[in-house]
Amino acid sequence: MMVVLIIIILFVLLLIDFKLGRRQHHRHARKLSFEQTTADYTLFKNGSPMYEKLFNDIYQATTQVDVFFYLIDKDYISRNFLQVLKNKAKEGVPVRLLADRLGSYRLNKQIRQELEDAGVEFRFAEVPTFPYLFYKLQRRNHRKIAIIDGEIGYVGGFNIGKNYIGQSSKFRDWRDYHLRCTGRMVKELHEVMLDDWDLATGEKIEALESPDTGSQNVRIVATDGVGLEDELKEMIDRAEQELMIGTPYFIPTERLMGALEDALxxxxxxxxxxxxxxDHPFVKEAGIPYLNRLYRLGANVGFFDAGFYHAKVVIVDGQLADLGTANFDRRSLFLNKEVNTFIYEKPFIDNLRDMYLEDFEDTIPFDDHWLRNRSAGTRINEKIAVLLRPFL
Known part of the structure; x- marks a missing residue:
């Protein structure tokens, strides 16, 4: 009886912590607003070529390197990445590295000391503190941004580690999308990264001026657990013919579900x-009821099984594409810091759509056959996941 009472008291305290923490978060959410600008960009869907290009761009940097990754692993890919940064800092080029405190927990004291000794300025973002510790443990900076000399920017879904080049026995090939961009968009990405740096260090740094170039219209959308739901709903509402969503976690709100059902x-x-x-407990099971509702209304739903699908993409009528770091889940909507890129270039979107459909052809259909044959463990986890949705 005493154990049950303790559990109940603990649950109530955590719930109070979460609600008060969310209230404080909403009062102090960082708001970064950007209009359409211009850029030229290249899309990577595999980690190896993206890392090769990123590492080489950092190697050639002459002015400044500013990098943020949610997750930096502790393996040979990560060591190579950190070594490139250390080498550049030793040349006298200012190098700043920011990483999420929980996502990059493998960056231990020794690794951080080696970075500091080489001249790399390193800080953790979103370090959980009192008050509202439980809520702050849920709040993550999920962005991935790299800025080289104020001229080249990277943004997208890849973190740093060997998993992202397909070297995982569990996940094999890793599907993701990442952009390398030049043009005025780079300064706006830099402003997002430096705002995170300011929050972590108290040091305000001006973004470098980027070349006034770029032939395509783009818009940066930086969210802090506020506003993303509005952006996604607006995209869904404008769809007239076709809507494509790719995401590792599909746990929408009822507001977004209503918009998707209206679209159908x-x-x-x-x-x-x-x-x-x-790659996380309960996230797949949490999405099954939503996928089932949409499937009943005629949606085409597929499970990607040619590796792990980590891409975050929305394509509307072949006219607008959203690529970035935000998942279609409650964490990205209401907890995490995210950054997305809205793209309007028709040839690029046509190519992205073709890649999406090529992957979709390899999926396992979500249908009555799959539902009937899902395991008892999956069915049990679906029930548990209902209670965990706010944290998924």
Whole structure:
């Protein structure tokens, strides 16, 4: 009886912590607003070529290197990445590295000391503190941004580690999307990264001026657990013919579900692609009821099984694409710091759409056959996941 009472008291205290923490978060959310600007960009969907290009761009830097990654692992890819940064700092080029405190927990004291000894300025972002410790443990900076000399920017879904080049026995090939960009968009990405640096260090640094170039219209959307739901709903509402969603975690709000159901009812062809394998407990099971509702209304739903699907993409009528760091889940909507890029270039979107459909052809259909044959463990986890949705 005493154990049950203690559990109940603990649960109530955590709930109070979460609610008060969210209230404080919303009062102090960082708001970064950007209009359409211009850029030229290259898309990477595999980690190896992206790392090769990123490392080489850092190697050639002459002015300044500013990098943020949510997750930096502790393996040979990560060591190579950190060594490139250390080498550049030793040349006298200012190098700043920011990483999420929980996502990059493997960066131990020894690694951090080696970075400091080489001249790299390193800080953790989103370090959980009192008050509202439980809530702050949920709040993560999920962005991935690199800025080289104020001229080249990287943004997208890849973190740093060997998993992201397909060297995982569990996940094999890792599907993701990452952009390398030049033009005015780079300064705006730099402003996002330096705002995170300011929050972590108290040091205000001006973003470097980027070349006034770029032939394509883009818009940066930086969110802090506020505003992303509005952006996604607006995209869904504008769909007239086709809507494609790719995400590793599909746990929408009822507001977004209503928008998706309305889209299906007005004749929009809806595609949703999620991974068959999950990299976190309960996230796949939490999405099943939502996928089932949309499937019943005619949505095309598929489980990607040619590796792990980590890409975050929304394509509307072949006219607008959203690529970035935000997942289609409650964490990205209401807890995490994210950064996305809205793209309007038709040839680029056509190519992205073709890649999406090529992957979708390899999916396992979400249908009555799959539902009937899902395991007892999956069914049990679906029930548990209902209680965990706010944290998923």
């Amino acid at each position: 009812q007005r004749g929009v062809e809806l595609y949703i692609m999620v991974p068959l394998k999950s």
